[in-house]
Amino acid sequence: MTSQQPPYSDRSYRSPAALAGGVLLLAVVLWIGGEAIVRGEGRAPLTAGAFMLCLVPLISAFTLRPAVFAGADRARIRNPFRTITVPWGAVVSIRSVYSNELVVEDGRKFQLWAIPVSLRARRSAQRYNERKASGRTPRRGFVAGGLFGMGGGIVDDDDGPRRPPGDEAIGTLRELAERNEGKGGEPTVRWAYEIIAPAALGALATATLLLTG
Numbered sequence: 001m002t003s004q005q006p007p008y009s010d011r012s013y014r015s016p017a018a019l020a021g022g023v024l025l026l027a028v029v030l031w032i033g034g035e036a037i038v039r040g041e042g043r044a045p046l047t048a049g050a051f052m053l054c055l056v057p058l059i060s061a062f063t064l065r066p067a068v069f070a071g072a073d074r075a076r077i078r079n080p081f082r083t084i085t086v087p088w089g090a091v092v093s094i095r096s097v098y099s100n101e102l103v104v105e106d107g108r109k110f111q112l113w114a115i116p117v118s119l120r121a122r123r124s125a126q127r128y129n130e131r132k133a134s135g136r137t138p139r140r141g142f143v144a145g146g147l148f149g150m151g152g153g154i155v156d157d158d159d160g161p162r163r164p165p166g167d168e169a170i171g172t173l174r175e176l177a178e179r180n181e182g183k184g185g186e187p188t189v190r191w192a193y194e195i196i197a198p199a200a201l202g203a204l205a206t207a208t209l210l211l212t213g
Contacts, residue, residue: 010071010072011069012068013068013070013114015114015116018062018063018064019063019064021063022062022064025063026056029056030052030056032048033051046209047209047213050202050205050206051206053198053201054199056198057195057198060195061199062080065078065079066114068169068173072180073088073183073185074087074088075102075176077112078114080113080195082189082190082191082192083190083192084188085190086104087183091181092105094170096117096166096167099117100116100166108187112170115170117166
C-alpha cells in the first residue's frame with residue numbers, strides 16, 4: 001500500500017541575517033540588563049528589568065519572529081505583530097519593488113517581512129547577467145544582503161541567469177498562487193498579543209520609573 005505524496009512540500013522562508021542579528025542583539029541586551037540587575041543599586045535593577053521586558057519582545061518580533069509559510073492551500077505570513085493566513089484564491093498579486101507585499105481581493109496589502117528586498121543583490125545579479133550575456137566570465141563571490149536582508153547569495157558560473165534569493169522566493173510564491181488560484185476563502189489576521197502585551201507593559205513600567213525617579 002502506497003501513500004499519496006503531496007504535489008510539493010510546504011515551504012518556509014526566513015531571513016538568516018535577521019536571525020543572526022536578532023540573536024546578537026538579544027545577547028547584548030541580556031548581558032547589559034543582567035549586569036544592571038545583579039550589580040545595580042537603588043532603582044537600577046528595577047529599571048533595567050523594565051527595559052528588558054520592553055526590548056526583548058520587540059527585538060524578537062522584528063528579527064526572530066518574521067516568517068512566510070507556503071502550503072498547498074494557503075500562505076501564512078508571520079510579521080512582527082500579526083499573523084496573516086491567506087488562501088491562495090484570495091491573492092490578487094505579490095508585488096516586489098522596494099518591499100515585498102501580498103495583495104488580497106479586498107485591496108489590503110500585507111508586507112512580507114521575512115523576505116525583504118536587497119537592491120544591492122539585485123544590482124550584483126544584474127551585473128553578473130550582463131557580463132555573462134556579453135561573453136565575459138562572471139565573477140564569483142558572495143553578495144551580502146545587509147543585517148535584515150535576505151538578498152545574499154553565492155554568485156557562480158553555472159548556466160542560466162542569476163536572481164537574488166529574495167526574488168527567487170517571490171517567484172515561487174507567485175507560481176504557487178497561480179497554480180492554486182481556485183482554492184478560495186477569506187484572509188484572517190491574528191494579532192500577536194504575546195509580543196504586544198509584554199512590550200507595552202515594559203514600556204509603561206520604564207516610563208513610570210523614569211518619570212518618578
